[in-house]
Amino acid sequence: MSLTVVGSIAFDAVSTPFGERERMLGGSAVHFSLAAGFFTEVRVVGPVGDDFTAKEMKVLEDRGVITDDIERVPGAETFFWKGHYEYDLNTAHTDDTRLNVFGNFQPKLSEASSAAETLFLANIQPDLQRQVRAQCQGARFAALDSMNLWIETARDSLLEAISEVDCVLINDAEIRQLTGQPNLARAARAVMEMGPKAVVAKQGEYGAALFTRDGFFALPGFPLEDVRDPTGAGDSFAGGFLGYLDGECDVVDEAALRRAMGFGTVLASFNVEEFGTERVARLTRDEVDSRMEALRSMTDFGRSPV
Amino acid sequence: MSLTVVGSIAFDAVSTPFGERERMLGGSAVHFSLAAGFFTEVRVVGPVGDDFTAKEMKVLEDRGVITDDIERVPGAETFFWKGHYEYDLNTAHTDDTRLNVFGNFQPKLSEASSAAETLFLANIQPDLQRQVRAQCQGARFAALDSMNLWIETARDSLLEAISEVDCVLINDAEIRQLTGQPNLARAARAVMEMGPKAVVAKQGEYGAALFTRDGFFALPGFPLEDVRDPTGAGDSFAGGFLGYLDGECDVVDEAALRRAMGFGTVLASFNVEEFGTERVARLTRDEVDSRMEALRSMTDFGRSPV
Numbered sequence: 243m244s245l246t247v248v249g250s251i252a253f254d255a256v257s258t259p260f261g262e263r264e265r266m267l268g269g270s271a272v273h274f275s276l277a278a279g280f281f282t283e284v285r286v287v288g289p290v291g292d293d294f295t296a297k298e299m300k301v302l303e304d305r306g307v308i309t310d311d312i313e314r315v316p317g318a319e320t321f322f323w324k325g326h327y328e329y330d331l332n333t334a335h336t337d338d339t340r341l342n343v344f345g346n347f348q349p350k351l352s353e354a355s356s357a358a359e360t361l362f363l364a365n366i367q368p369d370l371q372r373q374v375r376a377q378c379q380g381a382r383f384a385a386l387d388s389m390n391l392w393i394e395t396a397r398d399s400l401l402e403a404i405s406e407v408d409c410v411l412i413n414d415a416e417i418r419q420l421t422g423q424p425n426l427a428r429a430a431r432a433v434m435e436m437g438p439k440a441v442v443a444k445q446g447e448y449g450a451a452l453f454t455r456d457g458f459f460a461l462p463g464f465p466l467e468d469v470r471d472p473t474g475a476g477d478s479f480a481g482g483f484l485g486y487l488d489g490e491c492d493v494v495d496e497a498a499l500r501r502a503m504g505f506g507t508v509l510a511s512f513n514v515e516e517f518g519t520e521r522v523a524r525l526t527r528d529e530v531d532s533r534m535e536a537l538r539s540m541t542d543f544g545r546s547p548v
Numbered sequence: 549m550s551l552t553v554v555g556s557i558a559f560d561a562v563s564t565p566f567g568e569r570e571r572m573l574g575g576s577a578v579h580f581s582l583a584a585g586f587f588t589e590v591r592v593v594g595p596v597g598d599d600f601t602a603k604e605m606k607v608l609e610d611r612g613v614i615t616d617d618i619e620r621v622p623g624a625e626t627f628f629w630k631g632h633y634e635y636d637l638n639t640a641h642t643d644d645t646r647l648n649v650f651g652n653f654q655p656k657l658s659e660a661s662s663a664a665e666t667l668f669l670a671n672i673q674p675d676l677q678r679q680v681r682a683q684c685q686g687a688r689f690a691a692l693d694s695m696n697l698w699i700e701t702a703r704d705s706l707l708e709a710i711s712e713v714d715c716v717l718i719n720d721a722e723i724r725q726l727t728g729q730p731n732l733a734r735a736a737r738a739v740m741e742m743g744p745k746a747v748v749a750k751q752g753e754y755g756a757a758l759f760t761r762d763g764f765f766a767l768p769g770f771p772l773e774d775v776r777d778p779t780g781a782g783d784s785f786a787g788g789f790l791g792y793l794d795g796e797c798d799v800v801d802e803a804a805l806r807r808a809m810g811f812g813t814v815l816a817s818f819n820v821e822e823f824g825t826e827r828v829a830r831l832t833r834d835e836v837d838s839r840m841e842a843l844r845s846m847t848d849f850g851r852s853p854v
Binding site: 259329330331424425426427428431445447448449451453457458459460462465466467468469500501504538540541542543 | 565635636637730731732733734737751753754755757759763764765766768771772773774775806807810844846847848849
């Protein structure tokens, strides 16, 4: 199987109550790929500038991520995001965003990237998401993320993009905003009525909830005493979720989606333990599987009679 | 087994985006008892005024709740709370609180109430909680709830009260406020260091998390498309949780606590479907068990190999 992701490849400046970094590797496609790379062959599509060096590329390559479709734009700089968090780590405060190479990005997928069986359209302008979706028609499972900015400024395009995917992974506040429906169960149903068969509502430290046409499943965030930087948690979740579905599931059914929720939760939990990609870049599959087992036991009701 | 609860017995005026009631039966001890009454023999301790009639008493009696320790204060009025909710049903806005009979309340338990094996100190002034705790020394399992008001105005008493119980059930924002610890896992550990062996963090629509010395367990809120009035959800949760532990568990171990979390979740979910006690008052045990089964299947990871 194989998985293609389009999204940002970035340098991030982040400060939290637990530390700061002035310039570190980040971006939705990067966090996603480092997580998904544990499970399957991942191809990244996205632009970088002259300032993106072999050192950053190596972080992806060390996870086995295929970087052939990373487009280098001469004379331009890589996407840059600066933000901070207060003690409420659920809310990111953006201080600066420089689109740089993303300003004129026109995604053009190689044959290998177009042939992917799983596709993730990370949080970028929805017209770009649609261009990529159109180049990847054969995908067994396509998913997208989005954000309040696009709900407010590109709503029609976003609704079209949603109608073209199988799954939407989005923050719960944004699914309410998108649908104008304060009740999450109704909001999720409204999204499914647009086309997708699954909606994952990301809920920060509270975990994530999966809505399908026949079912509901939810997992808490993995309990951690040390959370240093939540940047990229949602993309790490998506990477664990879609990477597992692509690489280790013969069919995408309810049971597979639930296990995928588990791997998403696990990858997100490692991501937030340190800044940027620091923790996930040196993570091992054994650590992933062992935390997955811990999560299973934490959510086990027990089979003893009631 | 038997369970004693001390808390408010009230008339509530509530408005939400989905309707309003000018005066309905409410109060923490009432919501708790109607939930716990499915599982065990419940005795309510608390004061009421002349305005509390046989009609209100009958709601409790119909669930089998023993009302002998409800103290009628002549010439006084029953505790009254008025509040409203916006679309964010997680936040109650208080418009009026009249202590009335609660102003001079000195709890005095009958022999039968004192002999309870399980004790719940609902959210009242912590010195009153301690007076009741002192009269109920033989309880196998004692738990309390509290709120920001007491954290701010009676902190030392509250810390003493916490040190005297086995379990604290409290909103997650309040456990952070109580301990000054923004990380929930650390905050829960700080509470356990005061004495309790279990901490239940109530998280509104996100569900509830159970911290014990060796374990962690969490359940999402039961997904509902129609939530009309969240008043009393936390007390219904506590009623399901402690009622089940008291009435149907030979030992209070990790497995029992997890199942109790399930019954708490189920009772809270019925409570919020209609105003005040309306839904829970006509609820049946079959409905409880059937929703518990639904919750089990919603949280089942499946046993298939990863």
